[in-house]
Amino acid sequence: MELSWNRKDLLCLYDLSAEEITFILDTAAEFKKVSERRVKKVPALRGKTVVNFFVEPSTRTRVSFELAEQRLSADIVNMAADSSSLRKGETLLDTVKNIEALQVDLIVMRHSAPGAQDFIARHVRCGVINAGDGAHSHPTQALLDLFTIREKKGSFKGLKVTILGDILHSRVARGDLWGLLKLGAEVTLCGPATLVPREFESIGVRVCHDLRSGLENADVVNLLRIQHERQTAGFFPSTGEYAKFFGLNMETVKYLKPDALIMHPGPINRDVELASALADGPQSVILEQVTNGLAVRMAVLFLVAGCVR
Amino acid sequence: MKKNFLLKGGRVIDPARGVDQIMDLGVLDGRMVDPGQVPDPEVVELGGLVVTPGFIDLHVHLRQPGNTGAETIASGTRAAAAGGFTAVVAMPNTNPAADTAGAIEYLRQTAARKGVVRVLPCGCMTKNYAGAEMAGIGGLKSAGVVALSDDGRCIQDHALMRHVVEYASSFGLPILDHCEENTLKASGVMHEGKWSVLLGMEGIPAMSEELMVARDVMLARLTGGRIHIQHVSSGGSVELIRQARAGGLPVTGEVTPHHLALTDECIKSYDTNYKMNPPLRSEADRQALIAGLVDDTLTVIATDHAPHTRTAKLVEFDNAPFGIVGLETALGVVLTKLYATGIMPLDRLVAKFTTGPAAVLGMNDYSLAPGHPADLTIFAPDQEWVVDAEKFQSLGRNTPFHGMTLRGRPRATVVGGQFVFNTLE
Amino acid sequence: MTAIKEIAGAAEVRSAIAGIARAIAADQAVTSGDGEFALVGLYKQGVPLAERIKRELEEHTSLRPVLGELDISMYRDDVGLRSALPLISETRMPFPMENARVILVDDVLSTGRTIRAALDALTDYGRPGLIRLAVLVDRCNPEYPIRADYVGLTCSEDPARKVVVEFAETDGADRIYSAEWRRTFDRRK
Numbered sequence: 014m015e016l017s018w019n020r021k022d023l024l025c026l027y028d029l030s031a032e033e034i035t036f037i038l039d040t041a042a043e044f045k046k047v048s049e050r051r052v053k054k055v056p057a058l059r060g061k062t063v064v065n066f067f068v069e070p071s072t073r074t075r076v077s078f079e080l081a082e083q084r085l086s087a088d089i090v091n092m093a094a095d096s097s098s099l100r101k102g103e104t105l106l107d108t109v110k111n112i113e114a115l116q117v118d119l120i121v122m123r124h125s126a127p128g129a130q131d132f133i134a135r136h137v138r139c140g141v142i143n144a145g146d147g148a149h150s151h152p153t154q155a156l157l158d159l160f161t162i163r164e165k166k167g168s169f170k171g172l173k174v175t176i177l178g179d180i181l182h183s184r185v186a187r188g189d190l191w192g193l194l195k196l197g198a199e200v201t202l203c204g205p206a207t208l209v210p211r212e213f214e215s216i217g218v219r220v221c222h223d224l225r226s227g228l229e230n231a232d233v234v235n236l237l238r239i240q241h242e243r244q245t246a247g248f249f250p251s252t253g254e255y256a257k258f259f260g261l262n263m264e265t266v267k268y269l270k271p272d273a274l275i276m277h278p279g280p281i282n283r284d285v286e287l288a289s290a291l292a293d294g295p296q297s298v299i300l301e302q303v304t305n306g307l308a309v310r311m312a313v314l315f316l317v318a319g320c321v322r
Numbered sequence: 323m324k325k326n327f328l329l330k331g332g333r334v335i336d337p338a339r340g341v342d343q344i345m346d347l348g349v350l351d352g353r354m355v356d357p358g359q360v361p362d363p364e365v366v367e368l369g370g371l372v373v374t375p376g377f378i379d380l381h382v383h384l385r386q387p388g389n390t391g392a393e394t395i396a397s398g399t400r401a402a403a404a405g406g407f408t409a410v411v412a413m414p415n416t417n418p419a420a421d422t423a424g425a426i427e428y429l430r431q432t433a434a435r436k437g438v439v440r441v442l443p444c445g446c447m448t449k450n451y452a453g454a455e456m457a458g459i460g461g462l463k464s465a466g467v468v469a470l471s472d473d474g475r476c477i478q479d480h481a482l483m484r485h486v487v488e489y490a491s492s493f494g495l496p497i498l499d500h501c502e503e504n505t506l507k508a509s510g511v512m513h514e515g516k517w518s519v520l521l522g523m524e525g526i527p528a529m530s531e532e533l534m535v536a537r538d539v540m541l542a543r544l545t546g547g548r549i550h551i552q553h554v555s556s557g558g559s560v561e562l563i564r565q566a567r568a569g570g571l572p573v574t575g576e577v578t579p580h581h582l583a584l585t586d587e588c589i590k591s592y593d594t595n596y597k598m599n600p601p602l603r604s605e606a607d608r609q610a611l612i613a614g615l616v617d618d619t620l621t622v623i624a625t626d627h628a629p630h631t632r633t634a635k636l637v638e639f640d641n642a643p644f645g646i647v648g649l650e651t652a653l654g655v656v657l658t659k660l661y662a663t664g665i666m667p668l669d670r671l672v673a674k675f676t677t678g679p680a681a682v683l684g685m686n687d688y689s690l691a692p693g694h695p696a697d698l699t700i701f702a703p704d705q706e707w708v709v710d711a712e713k714f715q716s717l718g719r720n721t722p723f724h725g726m727t728l729r730g731r732p733r734a735t736v737v738g739g740q741f742v743f744n745t746l747e
Numbered sequence: 748m749t750a751i752k753e754i755a756g757a758a759e760v761r762s763a764i765a766g767i768a769r770a771i772a773a774d775q776a777v778t779s780g781d782g783e784f785a786l787v788g789l790y791k792q793g794v795p796l797a798e799r800i801k802r803e804l805e806e807h808t809s810l811r812p813v814l815g816e817l818d819i820s821m822y823r824d825d826v827g828l829r830s831a832l833p834l835i836s837e838t839r840m841p842f843p844m845e846n847a848r849v850i851l852v853d854d855v856l857s858t859g860r861t862i863r864a865a866l867d868a869l870t871d872y873g874r875p876g877l878i879r880l881a882v883l884v885d886r887c888n889p890e891y892p893i894r895a896d897y898v899g900l901t902c903s904e905d906p907a908r909k910v911v912v913e914f915a916e917t918d919g920a921d922r923i924y925s926a927e928w929r930r931t932f933d934r935r936k
Binding site for chain 1: 818820821822823824826829830831832833834835836837838867868871872873
Binding site for chain 1: 515516519523591633637639640
């Protein structure tokens with residue numbers, strides 16, 4: 014049976030099989046080459062309209078999606094919560110139904126509520142791509158992380174991947190988790206107990222609150238941004254203390270395997286979760302993640318658009 | 323003019339009298355009489371059906387005044403009748419709240435005109451159930467409230483709560499408490515556990531309930547006041563109530579059909595009809611609730627019937643209001659989960675809908691004995707049916723049980739000798 | 748079951764390929780000039796065909812073409828009309844496109860739509876000096892004004908049936924046959 018893609022939405026990697034995830038990564042590999050050509054554009058989505066609906070503000074993800082759409086020749090409209098009628102009391106569903114009534118083919122959506130895109134996808138004909146739903150999922154970020162790891166390490170079987178930081182509030186961590194597990198990696202979640210709930214153990218990942226044992230022998234470490242508001246909410250006492258006990262610096266990096274990859278979804282708090290020298294060092298693949306994000310988003314847009322009727 | 327009935331051949335379960343047998347019942351001028359004493363009766367054949375004292379729901383939101391798009395006293399009491407309930411305790415968190423004698427008077431008058439089952443008013447413990455100043459409890463009592471509750475919110479100030487419990491006890495009023503500690507609940511939308519962690523949703527730890535249950539148990543010990551714990555959702559709360567009752571404290575507890583039937587895993591579909599407060603908890607909690615019901619730690623099944631408009635629920639899970647309707651599915655859900663599975667016998671389940679809630683309200687002889695009001699529930703314990711929310715009497719369609727096949731269905735409801743719901747024949 | 752109708756057997760396929768190679772070798776505009784001389788096979792069956800033509804040319808002439816492989820999925824004009832998307836195969840253009848003499852190679856020329864997409868794709872890699880088209884089977888029912896320069900054989904099969912080419916390397920034997928479309932929907936809608 015030859016593999017094929019037949020989903021009109023991309024909501025969470027939890028829904029996908031390992032084969033489907035690999036399918037997207039393989040497709041992305043071809044799209045990555047498009048951006049390396051002189052003509053960085055293909056007509057794949059010519060005549061298709063994509064709305065980037067960012068109910069929660071975003072710059073980097075939106076720009077990445079926007080470029081991906083342009084390189085696929087789609088027509089694009091950007092909508093932010095400020096400019097939408099949500100501010101005037103319209104329900105999310107009404108807003109989206111109004112967008113759809115303009116014969117839109119795809120909606121790329123970010124929202125602060127987990128599952129908001131699932132809810133919308135159930136009620137519209139057009140395709141829905143989740144560009145982040147609260148702390149739940151961010152599938153294209155997960156796919157670009159997987160793409161980058163695969164490119165550097167070849168395979169996921171037995172690969173030790175540590176996600177370090179504020180797991181509790183992170184859609185990146187949750188997204189990556191399902192992808193890594195499905196592809197056969199060994200996942201460790203590390204950080205202070207206030208930010209790394211034990212319940213994750215129930216799905217077969219290692220939870221650990223000690224930096225050394227969390228990083229030891231890891232092939233990949235994915236760092237998460239520490240947000241200042243978590244300090245105000247009492248999850249940890251200060252960014253200084255966080256950096257000291259849970260940051261990756263010239264000392265703690267030694268716990269990793271020598272050829273370990275250092276990843277970060279950005280934006281980086283330099284010298285808080287990650288020492289500046291490491292962010293710019295040879296192990297860092299942070300900018301490659303950004304490049305790969307574009308390829309992965311092109312692939313996802315292409316595949317999903319192909320299944321919208 | 324009231325009809326007189328002879329109810330023939332039903333299986334009568336009357337827990338207060340320890341009756342569970344096939345027998346006839348007589349209804350004369352709205353009251354129960356010896357079947358031989360009904361002159362020229364209309365005979366109602368009840369072969370194969372169960373007849374019990376009318377079900378009492380201690381926990382119903384009728385939404386009037388304030389949100390009559392979601393429910394009215396008329397529609398809510400029709401739903402109650404269709405669910406086999408002959409009396410409902412109306413929660414006071416309406417808009418305006420039922421925190422004054424005037425508000426209770428409005429409720430009583432409206433219920434008298436529009437209600438089809440008995441509406442038992444409940445008053446607020448504090449003004450506008452804001453948890454800051456005690457409501458006029460004496461005045462509420464005079465206006466006819468049967469209990470006090472700040473349902474929907476929980477008094478966080480322990481000294482104030484202590485005074486409310488003590489003061490209410492001077493008027494013989496039970497407290498129905500919604501137990502929830504606000505700082506632990508924070509902005510949680512579902513049970514804190516495996517599924518909230520996987521779904522990235524903010525959790526409501528069981529401890530936020532258990533802390534206030536423990537507080538209430540201590541207050542019952544300190545004051546001697548009667549405290550009934552509403553919608554118990556966690557195993558820890560069940561254990562606290564079990565110990566309190568073993569120690570002879572006047573603490574009771576209720577459980578909803580949905581907490582007996584569903585768990586937090588349901589929320590992975592993001593269906594807002596699984597969003598309620600307290601939230602659906604883990605399977606271990608669900609099992610503990612069933613155990614609590616079996617060993618009589620929990621003596622009451624109440625629905626926490628909380629209708630919302632379709633619009634209100636057709637939103638992102640985070641933004642949806644808490645609550646689901648329950649009146650018309652309560653019996654079916656409970657019998658499907660506990661009777662059809664052999665976990666509890668029918669007579670003990672009937673007690674949870676009748677003598678259990680009656681005792682919380684201080685009615686200790688709630689039965690079908692001659693002389694008592696003819697409030698009756700008649701149901702088919704093994705009838706299978708498919709829940710269709712569109713056919714509800716309630717204006718609320720917000721049920722997670724839509725489309726589900728249930729076993730056990732109300733067939734007729736009699737209030738004061740009158741059939742207010744009837745699908746016999 | 749699918750009614751299969753044989754169009755050509757192994758011997759005919761071999762001689763058709765040899766014919767294509769001869770025609771290419773005889774085409775002065777292609778065989779001499781600046782820039783690379785390349786055979787670009789279109790996925791799926793154009794790729795093995797291009798290899799066969801290359802072998803023929805190397806055996807019988809002094810021509811040494813570079814091989815390219817092209818997947819035109821990103822250039823199709825029917826996005827959203829297919830029930831599911833197949834995996835995109837790897838496009839390889841291991842030569843500078845500027846001024847190149849490119850022979851596009853595909854197994855079957857049918858409507859011309861694939862070739863239209865291929866021309867778009869190819870020119871996105873640069874500005875070739877010249878492009879020719881070689882096909883093993885020309886169905887002679889073009890919908891676009893596109894004709895092949897080198898044709899192995901022609902057939903006038905019912906457009907409602909598909910023409911399938913198989914090669915010894917990948918399918919066990921060289922042959923050409925026609926069959927019913929497996930899918931129920933009309934691909935050209």
